[in-house]
Amino acid sequence: xxxxxxxxxxxxxxxxxxxxxxxxxxxxxxxxxxxxxxxxxxxxxxxxxxxxxxxxxxxxxxxxxxxxxxxxxxxxxxxxxxxxxxxxxxxxxxxxxxxxxxxxxxxxxxxxxxxxxxxxxxxxxxxxxxxxxxxxxxxxxxxxxxxxxxxxxxxxxxxxxxxxxxxxxxxxxxxxxxxxxxxxxxxxxxxxxxxxxxxxxxxxxxxxxxxxxxxxxxxxxxxxxxxxxxxxxxxxxxx
Amino acid sequence: xxxxxxxxxxxxxxxxxxxxxxxxxxxxxxxxxxxxxxxxxxxxxxxxxxxxxxxxxxxxxxxxxxxxxxxxxxxxxxxxxxxxxxxxxxxxxxxxxxxxxxxxxxxxxxxxxxxxxxxxxxxxxxxxxxxxxxxxxxxxxxxxxxxxxxxxxxxxxxxxxxxxxxxxxxxxxxxxxxxxxxx
Numbered sequence: 001x002x003x004x005x006x007x008x009x010x011x012x013x014x015x016x017x018x019x020x021x022x023x024x025x026x027x028x029x030x031x032x033x034x035x036x037x038x039x040x041x042x043x044x045x046x047x048x049x050x051x052x053x054x055x056x057x058x059x060x061x062x063x064x065x066x067x068x069x070x071x072x073x074x075x076x077x078x079x080x081x082x083x084x085x086x087x088x089x090x091x092x093x094x095x096x097x098x099x100x101x102x103x104x105x106x107x108x109x110x111x112x113x114x115x116x117x118x119x120x121x122x123x124x125x126x127x128x129x130x131x132x133x134x135x136x137x138x139x140x141x142x143x144x145x146x147x148x149x150x151x152x153x154x155x156x157x158x159x160x161x162x163x164x165x166x167x168x169x170x171x172x173x174x175x176x177x178x179x180x181x182x183x184x185x186x187x188x189x190x191x192x193x194x195x196x197x198x199x200x201x202x203x204x205x206x207x208x209x210x211x212x213x214x215x216x217x218x219x220x221x222x223x224x225x226x227x228x229x230x231x232x233x234x235x236x237x238x239x
Numbered sequence: 240x241x242x243x244x245x246x247x248x249x250x251x252x253x254x255x256x257x258x259x260x261x262x263x264x265x266x267x268x269x270x271x272x273x274x275x276x277x278x279x280x281x282x283x284x285x286x287x288x289x290x291x292x293x294x295x296x297x298x299x300x301x302x303x304x305x306x307x308x309x310x311x312x313x314x315x316x317x318x319x320x321x322x323x324x325x326x327x328x329x330x331x332x333x334x335x336x337x338x339x340x341x342x343x344x345x346x347x348x349x350x351x352x353x354x355x356x357x358x359x360x361x362x363x364x365x366x367x368x369x370x371x372x373x374x375x376x377x378x379x380x381x382x383x384x385x386x387x388x389x390x391x392x393x394x395x396x397x398x399x400x401x402x403x404x405x406x407x408x409x410x411x412x413x414x415x416x417x418x419x420x421x422x
Contacts, residue, residue, distance in 0.1 A: 004263070004264040004265055005264040006264060006267070006270040006273070006274070008273070012273075014276070017272045017276070018272050018273050019272060019273050019276040019277070020273045021273075021277070022270070022273050022274070022277070024273070024274050024277065025273065025274075025277035025281075028277050028278060028281040028282075029277075029281060031281065031285070032281045032284055032285050032288075035285060035288075035289070035293075036285075036288045036289070036292070036293055039289075039293040039296070039297070040293075043293075043296050043297055043300065046296070046299075046300050048303070048304055048307060050300075054300075057297060058297060058300070058301060061294065061297045061298070061301070062301075080294070081286065081289055081290030081294050082286065082290070084289060084294060085282070085285055085286040085289050085290070088285075088289070089281075089282060089285055105278075107265070108265050108270075108274060109265050109266070110265070110270070110271045110274050110275065111274055111278055114274075114275055114278055114279075115278075115282075118282075172265075176265070
């Protein structure tokens with residue numbers, strides 16, 4: 001589990017809190033640098049007929065824009081930059097974590113929980129800003145017999161409160177699981193040596209491919225769920 | 240889901256193993272504050288850069304391309320309608336010319352036919368006139384000749400009678416005598 005350890009590279013302190021620059025901070029800053037840099041290079045020529053890099057950049061833009069438009073509608077496009085930031089940040093952190101000797105920021109529950117809590121708080125604020133107290137009707141589904149209402153409302157409230165937990169644990173568990181598995185099988189490769197190490201090595205190659213998919217998929221799922229929650233707050237559709 | 244569950248199993252097993260070393264690194268509260276602080280800073284900065292600079296740029300390029308494509312489509316539509324109009328004008332001119340040509344041909348044909356007809360009528364009337372004139376001339380000659388016949392007959396008769404009777408008988412007398420016979 002050494003790969004998940006936080007190492008303080010530059011110890012710092014602010015208002016009595018430990019805000020050291022750690023290996024996790026390093027990779028967050030790396031993502032902060034890599035994402036705008038990629039778009040800067042990709043969109044540098046602003047070509048009418050895009051090249052390969054520019055196509056990729058535009059594809060990512062359209063991908064998230066269409067997701068927001070499909071799930072939330074035009075009213076949700078206000079929040080498009082925010083959703084886009086969430087997606088790219090998680091995706092790049094996941095992918096950076098796959099590099100050997102790197103650190104996966106999203107394999108830390110505190111990070112994913114903080115992201116999910118931010119999503120939850122902002123969306124709840126949006127809900128109350130758009131609908132006022134009427135947003136509470138989200139917990140009272142239509143067409144439920146009145147004698148069931150007390151139970152249903154309690155369940156709805158709990159499921160709403162639990163959202164940030166399920167939202168964050170999914171990402172955290174997937175990222176951590178993948179990396180732990182990679183580490184375990186890498187250990188087998190070394191342990192079994194030249195004679196027996198080939199089998200886990202082959203598995204490792206395949207599994208790395210799978211992890212690439214998971215890295216994308218988890219960023220995608222986190223973003224889709226954010227859009228679905230946002231849809232609740234913007235449109236208040238009952239399911 | 241299955242991956243997540245198996246991962247959790249791995250995690251739990253690992254946690255049990257490393258109990259002595261202080262458990263999972265993820266669950267060490269001392270590491271929370273630096274993580275949260277840097278997460279907040281980097282996320283907010285990334286959001287600002289993306290929403291202020293990067294995304295508007297991409298949006299601009301996409302918008303520009305959409306406009307350009309729309310403009311080109313419009314232009315193509317315009318050219319097509321121009322072509323259609325020109326084609327229609329050409330067709331119309333062609334059919335007009337064809338109509339005019341056929342009317343001209345008909346006119347010429349009619350005129351020629353009328354000319355021929357009048358020429359024929361004129362010739363015919365001329366011929367008829369000539370014919371009647373000839374007929375008149377013939378009948379005049381004939382009546383003159385017939386008149387001459389009487390005279391000749393009278394003269395001959397008077398000569399014959401004179402020779403027979405030995406006295407002169409004027410042709411007028413002969414004529415007088417012959418008149419009833421002739422009738």
